[in-house]
Amino acid sequence: MADGQRYYLLRHREVPDIDQIAVYEAHEGYSALRRALKEFTPQAVVDLVKASGLRGRGGAGFPTGMKWGFLPNDGRPRYLVVNSDEAEPGTFKDRELIEHNPHQLIEGMVISAYAIGSHEAYIYCRGEFLHGAEQLRRAIREAYARGYLGENILDSGYSLDIHLYRGAGAYICGEESALLESLEGKRGQPRLKPPFPAVAGLYGQPTIVNNVETIANVPMLILHGAEWYRSMGTEKSPGLKIMSVSGHVRRPGNYEVPLATPLRTLIETYAGGVEPGQLKAIIPGGSSVPLLTPDQIDTPLDYESMMAAGTMLGSGGCIVMNDRTCMVAAAARLVKFYRVESCGKCTPCREGTYWMANVLERLEAGAGTDRDLELLLDLADNIGGKCLCPLGDASLGFMVSAIRHFRDEFEAHVREHGCPLGANRYDTVNH
Amino acid sequence: MKPHWQTWAEELKQEFPRAHSALLPLLHRIQTEEGWLSPETLADVATLLDLPVTTVESVASFYTLFYKRPVGRRVIHVCVGLPCALKGADALMHRLEAHLGIRQGQTTPDGAVSLFEAECLAACDLAPVAQVNLRYRGPVPPEAFEALLKEDE
Amino acid sequence: MIVDAAAKIGIEVPIYCYHPALGPLGACRMCLVQVEKMPKLVTGCTTPVAEGMVVHTRGPAVDKGRQGILEFLLINHPLDCPVCDKGGECFLQDYTFRYGPPAGRFSESKLERAKDAPISDFILIDQERCVLCQRCVRFLGEYAGEPQLMLKGRGVETVVAPADDRPVTSPFSGNVIDLCPVGALTSAAYRFKARPWNQVRYPSVCPHCPVGCPVTVTAREEHVMRVEGRPIPDRDWGWLCDRGRFGYDFAVHPSRLLTARLEGRPVPEAAALRQVARWLGEVRDRYGAGAVGFVVGGQHTVEDAYHLRRFAETLVGPGVQLAISQRVRGYLPPWLHGTYDDLEAADAVILIGADPYRAVPVLHLKLRQHWRRKPALPRWGVGVRPLGRETLPLRDLVVRPQAMAATLAWALQRAAKDHPAARAVAAGLGAWEPEDPAAAEALGHVLVASERPLLVWDGHDPEVETVLRALASVRGDRPTPVLPGFGPENARGFEWAGFPGGYEALRRLLEQAASGAIRFLAVWGADLMREVPDAGLVEAALARVEYAVFEGLFPPQGGERFGVWLPGAAWAEEAGTWSTLEGRLSPVAEAVAPPGDARPVRSILAGLARALKRPWTPEAWDPMVGTEAGLLPRPQRPEAEDLPSIAAPPPWRLAGDQLYVVAEADVFAQGAPSEILAPRRPAFWGRVHPETWAAFGSGPSGGRLTLEREGRRWTVSVGPDPTVPRGLLFLPIGVAEAPVYQIGEGPVTVAQPLEVRGG
Numbered sequence A: 001m002a003d004g005q006r007y008y009l010l011r012h013r014e015v016p017d018i019d020q021i022a023v024y025e026a027h028e029g030y031s032a033l034r035r036a037l038k039e040f041t042p043q044a045v046v047d048l049v050k051a052s053g054l055r056g057r058g059g060a061g062f063p064t065g066m067k068w069g070f071l072p073n074d075g076r077p078r079y080l081v082v083n084s085d086e087a088e089p090g091t092f093k094d095r096e097l098i099e100h101n102p103h104q105l106i107e108g109m110v111i112s113a114y115a116i117g118s119h120e121a122y123i124y125c126r127g128e129f130l131h132g133a134e135q136l137r138r139a140i141r142e143a144y145a146r147g148y149l150g151e152n153i154l155d156s157g158y159s160l161d162i163h164l165y166r167g168a169g170a171y172i173c174g175e176e177s178a179l180l181e182s183l184e185g186k187r188g189q190p191r192l193k194p195p196f197p198a199v200a201g202l203y204g205q206p207t208i209v210n211n212v213e214t215i216a217n218v219p220m221l222i223l224h225g226a227e228w229y230r231s232m233g234t235e236k237s238p239g240l241k242i243m244s245v246s247g248h249v250r251r252p253g254n255y256e257v258p259l260a261t262p263l264r265t266l267i268e269t270y271a272g273g274v275e276p277g278q279l280k281a282i283i284p285g286g287s288s289v290p291l292l293t294p295d296q297i298d299t300p301l302d303y304e305s306m307m308a309a310g311t312m313l314g315s316g317g318c319i320v321m322n323d324r325t326c327m328v329a330a331a332a333r334l335v336k337f338y339r340v341e342s343c344g345k346c347t348p349c350r351e352g353t354y355w356m357a358n359v360l361e362r363l364e365a366g367a368g369t370d371r372d373l374e375l376l377l378d379l380a381d382n383i384g385g386k387c388l389c390p391l392g393d394a395s396l397g398f399m400v401s402a403i404r405h406f407r408d409e410f411e412a413h414v415r416e417h418g419c420p421l422g423a424n425r426y427d428t429v430n431h
Numbered sequence B: 001m002k003p004h005w006q007t008w009a010e011e012l013k014q015e016f017p018r019a020h021s022a023l024l025p026l027l028h029r030i031q032t033e034e035g036w037l038s039p040e041t042l043a044d045v046a047t048l049l050d051l052p053v054t055t056v057e058s059v060a061s062f063y064t065l066f067y068k069r070p071v072g073r074r075v076i077h078v079c080v081g082l083p084c085a086l087k088g089a090d091a092l093m094h095r096l097e098a099h100l101g102i103r104q105g106q107t108t109p110d111g112a113v114s115l116f117e118a119e120c121l122a123a124c125d126l127a128p129v130a131q132v133n134l135r136y137r138g139p140v141p142p143e144a145f146e147a148l149l150k151e152d153e
Numbered sequence C: 001m002i003v004d005a006a007a008k009i010g011i012e013v014p015i016y017c018y019h020p021a022l023g024p025l026g027a028c029r030m031c032l033v034q035v036e037k038m039p040k041l042v043t044g045c046t047t048p049v050a051e052g053m054v055v056h057t058r059g060p061a062v063d064k065g066r067q068g069i070l071e072f073l074l075i076n077h078p079l080d081c082p083v084c085d086k087g088g089e090c091f092l093q094d095y096t097f098r099y100g101p102p103a104g105r106f107s108e109s110k111l112e113r114a115k116d117a118p119i120s121d122f123i124l125i126d127q128e129r130c131v132l133c134q135r136c137v138r139f140l141g142e143y144a145g146e147p148q149l150m151l152k153g154r155g156v157e158t159v160v161a162p163a164d165d166r167p168v169t170s171p172f173s174g175n176v177i178d179l180c181p182v183g184a185l186t187s188a189a190y191r192f193k194a195r196p197w198n199q200v201r202y203p204s205v206c207p208h209c210p211v212g213c214p215v216t217v218t219a220r221e222e223h224v225m226r227v228e229g230r231p232i233p234d235r236d237w238g239w240l241c242d243r244g245r246f247g248y249d250f251a252v253h254p255s256r257l258l259t260a261r262l263e264g265r266p267v268p269e270a271a272a273l274r275q276v277a278r279w280l281g282e283v284r285d286r287y288g289a290g291a292v293g294f295v296v297g298g299q300h301t302v303e304d305a306y307h308l309r310r311f312a313e314t315l316v317g318p319g320v321q322l323a324i325s326q327r328v329r330g331y332l333p334p335w336l337h338g339t340y341d342d343l344e345a346a347d348a349v350i351l352i353g354a355d356p357y358r359a360v361p362v363l364h365l366k367l368r369q370h371w372r373r374k375p376a377l378p379r380w381g382v383g384v385r386p387l388g389r390e391t392l393p394l395r396d397l398v399v400r401p402q403a404m405a406a407t408l409a410w411a412l413q414r415a416a417k418d419h420p421a422a423r424a425v426a427a428g429l430g431a432w433e434p435e436d437p438a439a440a441e442a443l444g445h446v447l448v449a450s451e452r453p454l455l456v457w458d459g460h461d462p463e464v465e466t467v468l469r470a471l472a473s474v475r476g477d478r479p480t481p482v483l484p485g486f487g488p489e490n491a492r493g494f495e496w497a498g499f500p501g502g503y504e505a506l507r508r509l510l511e512q513a514a515s516g517a518i519r520f521l522a523v524w525g526a527d528l529m530r531e532v533p534d535a536g537l538v539e540a541a542l543a544r545v546e547y548a549v550f551e552g553l554f555p556p557q558g559g560e561r562f563g564v565w566l567p568g569a570a571w572a573e574e575a576g577t578w579s580t581l582e583g584r585l586s587p588v589a590e591a592v593a594p595p596g597d598a599r600p601v602r603s604i605l606a607g608l609a610r611a612l613k614r615p616w617t618p619e620a621w622d623p624m625v626g627t628e629a630g631l632l633p634r635p636q637r638p639e640a641e642d643l644p645s646i647a648a649p650p651p652w653r654l655a656g657d658q659l660y661v662v663a664e665a666d667v668f669a670q671g672a673p674s675e676i677l678a679p680r681r682p683a684f685w686g687r688v689h690p691e692t693w694a695a696f697g698s699g700p701s702g703g704r705l706t707l708e709r710e711g712r713r714w715t716v717s718v719g720p721d722p723t724v725p726r727g728l729l730f731l732p733i734g735v736a737e738a739p740v741y742q743i744g745e746g747p748v749t750v751a752q753p754l755e756v757r758g759g
């Protein structure tokens, strides 16, 4: 672990059993809530979040305070929905947060719901997160018992109920409108936008959807203030971010870093460096973003620098690949993910991911042709920007960048009828 | 239809502003008890929630964790996402397939084990990772595949 | 939306999933267009037009995007156009020709799925051809409210399917065939019968119920191949019910009358006509034209009726008795006749006895859309059984048989105490009160206070007409439009042609026949014994007249009473005009020639004239003249009328071994026979409450009951139906096997010992 590392969101690593409410309370737990309810008007919380510059941690990095400001003021009930559907390959921060420190999320939810004037909040928890759901369920029960939830919270006159809702295996339910459909008990297929959830969300009512990590940030904003938060990161990307590091590194795991920390520090210092072998490529922000090459390893981890480097910070899922990694196989695997997870509603994503996955598998198996690379790029062009929701586009980022940076490797697969690296064939695909 | 399903359905209908929301939780609860969701069960759920059968079947068919066929007592999901694949997930899967004598997606004839591919399980730090009845197990190096067939430590 | 705006100015934007009646979905992405100042292509079906917007529907980016989508749709689409029924009228085929990719680049194997799997008695699905536009799923689920199709699975594995073991049974199921832009949903009856390019399409009107939906008849080599909905821009989406869509095979039904008969023996048509002429001449010459009666009904056009009247007036002479066959006793005065625009604008909907779902199905669809758009408006159903359904929720006011008019009169009087018309109709009620006075009062308030109510009436209780007149009078200048949910089909057209409307005219004619004043009776198209509410009167009339002549498609009930049968031309075998539920005239085409010796009325009359040795040239008449784009004129509301008062209904009495018979219209039970529709014929003609069934019958699903009245016995099949109130027995109108009007409405005794066989 890097020297001088202080934990905020990942505080459970310092405080054993912080998932128990007594322990959580003994470590300043729910003091932010107390303060918020006593010293802040709802608007003041919104203003604080705006001032902090906190950006959504679910992937798109949309400024949270601004999103909250989109709620129409028309007296309809409002909902807060926390997106805990984390399923983007390479991303596993929300799981750690809910499994190990569920009260932090709940405290953040109460403050956020208070801020936006919601009296009913939902956590949409990925179906596979059985343990996480159990932890949340218990923590919610404890919070009710201590008066942090329910009627007249801490004698403030403010009331809130939180419901835990389990998904059942569908990545697309991380997309906010599909999530809302699922939360309404339907197939998780994205809705047309506009209207956006802030205007017509859950049950048609104004709804704010935020990521687990986003909401988990809120208590510390109350305790330490916007200025403190802004003292980390950059003007446009202030604060702390949890980066999930996986793949070929010595210490895979979640690391909480100030934004704008160089990618190199994350990989070499925190994650212990590449092992085995040498660095070949990095996916910095989850499977939906283009890769970075070793020469870009000094790029700062913030939204704007990543954009400038041709990729995105996304959800912070950093997948490190060593020089033994076959880029064709990696692309095939990722595109297959999207093929399996496409909801099937719109044509280009449904058919396009299927086709691309087929071509990539054929290439990988050594049965590719000269025309396949152009075909893939053209299919990507026919998918890109033409889908109903961002999933279709998300399936392209890695593949297109892999072809761009490692074209010769793709061509070698055609030429040599197989993988020049002799890499493992991923034949679990398509049984 | 079991009598207590009625109670569950009523409870869940109360919990949400719209009863339709009760569908996923009720399917979860009943599947936990039944092991899987037969067409008859889905029809029962439709009755319980006053929803069209098509809605219930359609919804159940969308989500991979709702089993539309009987599964084994031990359901193993091996993550085959890219980060796990980088760490040998495929080899793990093959070892399991060879040992169990089934392909992924199948259940052993004795009904003991079902083996499924999972897309990224959001536990890439534990790669290669698997879930046994939705409990995480990892890292499971391919050669240690038998750990997935043993009872929880 | 951009696509609609483009269509209005004649620019095609290709679409699959979008249908203006279903609203935007944005799933197929076929409608990509370029809007200036927008970074990406947008879907024209989901983007509303805005002032100053510049849209390009062609151009390199749009064309490439479209090609891409088409290519995607084709990769898992089979190459079976040559054997596909949709070939030649398939959006996928058309768009591929127009915008498609030059050559296939997909070299993988296509996914295999169900082919030619039946999803209902009439419809086959080919999942491989499906483009997942969801139109069928959304139509049935949202539009019709009968979600019997669904998306199953996810991603590229998604298919359209019915639920496990539950075929599609919606009476609107056939519309998915029209809606399917490709060959995924096809008609089983039409399968491999014909190709679009070797058949001809004719505009027409469905003849099977009073709605008169616009249809297209396709024919090939003198055979009707199929019937499709015919959308009329801004007026009708072209939905049909399955009765209309699949019932076209009646014309080739084995029981169709193809030769003329004289006293039961087949004879050449000319011989039959000579005989008719002799009888007609004899009666006319001896007793005058007043001893001749003509009744029209069945599938006759407005022009047929006109020629019949003119023939009667000129060749027989003034004073011929004319009437239209009727299936109910009620009559709706034309000045109260409403339109679909009235429904559109309605701020309250009241069904009086009518269950459109059974009787006039496409009106049910229209009422349902009105409900979906404006769910909060007051909606009432007043009937002898609840009329509300899941697909059309109503506030139900259930009344005893015979209490309908009294209840309405009472309600009206409550809501408009001081109005003389209300007082007049309620004067005879005395101290009588409806069973649920509070509900009746609330209904009365809606009837009187709403600005633009829309009523639908089943015509069952004739006295309701009086209440409607009173209501209109109470409402004064505010409209009181009523849609008649009862037949016969084309009734307003027959009136327009000069036949007197209403049951009274028919009753008078039949009574004159029964009394011997009418000696020659010609019945054109109608099956009186089956359809006329007072079968006893019909029987008496037919027994008394000297000469009875029948013209029609199928042997009539009590056919032996008719000395001559003349085979008539059916709908689609003769061009003409037809009137619809809203009293609008619409052309029907001649798509095929009548089979055998069947002739259109026109030529029968010409033959008759020849046999009478009288010149007769049917005069040209354009029924459209005098209408407003086909809409028949509505007379003014009469000035203050003297309205009779409604009597209090007799007390409800039913002995323990009795059932109360009620006649009800049901399009799947009544009308011309169809073998295609055989699977949809109700399993049991009669419906009783399950408890009533348990008391009289045995077996859970139904069986047969013998009914007895005044020494006569009938055995009918009966099954339980929870929507039927206890003690009532509903029988469909117009079914030979359950001749409700011969049995007669009202109490009947269930014969002992019970002759019951479980079903």
Ligand SMILES: Cc1cc2nc3c(=O)[nH]c(=O)nc-3n(C[C@H](O)[C@H](O)[C@H](O)COP(=O)(O)O)c2cc1C
Pocket: A055, A056, A057, A058, A059, A060, A061, A062, A064, A083, A084, A085, A086, A087, A088, A171, A172, A173, A174, A175, A176, A177, A209, A210, A211, A212, A214, A215, A389, A390, A391, A394
């Ligand atoms: C295909 C897809 C999957 C997504 N998955 C997730 C997810 O698992 N968790 C998440 O928080 N956001 C996910 N998002 C982003 C959400 O749509 C939404 O933007 C986010 O929850 C908003 O929260 P934030 O503003 O706090 O980031 C996904 C988006 C797409 C298009």
Ligand code: SF4
Pocket: A172, A190, A341, A342, A343, A344, A345, A346, A347, A349, A350, A387, A388, A389, A390, A391, A392, A393
């Ligand atoms: S891009 Fe289309 S098919 Fe893909 S997940 Fe989004 S809506 Fe579904």
Ligand code: FES
Pocket: C014, C015, C016, C017, C018, C025, C026, C027, C028, C029, C030, C031, C032, C043, C044, C045, C046
């Ligand atoms: S018609 Fe526009 S997306 Fe289908």
